[in-house]
Amino acid sequence: DAKTTQPNSMESNEEEPVHLPCNHSTISGTDYIHWYRQLPSQGPEYVIHGLTSNVNNRMASLAIAEDRKSSTLILHRATLRDAAVYYCILESSGAGSYQLTFGKGTKLSVIP
Amino acid sequence: NAGVTQTPKFQVLKTGQSMTLQCAQDMNHNSMYWYRQDPGMGLRLIYYSASEGTTDKGEVPNGYNVSRLNKREFSLRLESAAPSQTSVYFCASREQSNQPQHFGDGTRLSIL
Numbered sequence: 001d002a003k004t005t006q007p008n009s010m011e012s013n014e015e016e017p018v019h020l021p022c023n024h025s026t027i028s029g030t031d032y033i034h035w036y037r038q039l040p041s042q043g044p045e046y047v048i049h050g051l052t053s054n055v056n057n058r059m060a061s062l063a064i065a066e067d068r069k070s071s072t073l074i075l076h077r078a079t080l081r082d083a084a085v086y087y088c089i090l091e092s093s094g095a096g097s098y099q100l101t102f103g104k105g106t107k108l109s110v111i112p
Numbered sequence: 113n114a115g116v117t118q119t120p121k122f123q124v125l126k127t128g129q130s131m132t133l134q135c136a137q138d139m140n141h142n143s144m145y146w147y148r149q150d151p152g153m154g155l156r157l158i159y160y161s162a163s164e165g166t167t168d169k170g171e172v173p174n175g176y177n178v179s180r181l182n183k184r185e186f187s188l189r190l191e192s193a194a195p196s197q198t199s200v201y202f203c204a205s206r207e208q209s210n211q212p213q214h215f216g217d218g219t220r221l222s223i224l
Binding site: 091 | 116212217
């Protein structure tokens with residue numbers, strides 16, 4: 001599976017937008033980009049995923065670079081509840097692909 | 113609205129004891145997964161079941177066995193627990209590949 005690179009940690013002020021970057025220079029044409037987050041003492045929670053086009057949902061937006069070698073998770077207005085570890089994960093859409101490989105993620109701190 | 117339910121939530125074992133961690137999902141999902149998470153690390157896949165009746169090894173299967181009892185239930189067994197298996201164990205499920213995974217709240221397992 002292709003690898004992703006994320007900063008270890010980031011800080012944001014409450015109520016400001018947050019842009020969480022992810023590099024995936026070895027992504028293949030069939031790899032989906034998934035984002036999950038993990039709040040303290042909880043299991044991971046799905047945030048968003050996409051293939052080529054930018055995606056929006058009620059939680060966040062996913063901006064995918066034109067060459068797909070990087071992507072950015074955008075939280076439009078950070079709240080204290082958004083403080084978590086955010087994981088960027090690639091998954092092949094090929095037949096028999098059932099695995100997600102979690103790295104260490106980015107720990108987001110939100111400052112009141 | 114239970115989602116993915118894991119039992120027990122906490123467990124302490126002695127080295128050499130055996131134990132089965134239970135996982136059940138009520139979303140009629142085809143695929144189920146077992147991960148472990150060590151302090152400060154991302155999740156690592158132990159075993160997964162792409163569909164009822166099938167199981168496959170993940171990244172770190174040694175020392176574990178699994179059973180996909182039916183579509184709802186996927187158990188993880190430690191036959192002879194070792195201190196290196198002290199970890200938080202997460203179960204997850206999803207409908208199919210490239211769909212969101214839904215995680216349980218985890219089982220915190222300590223082996224003395």
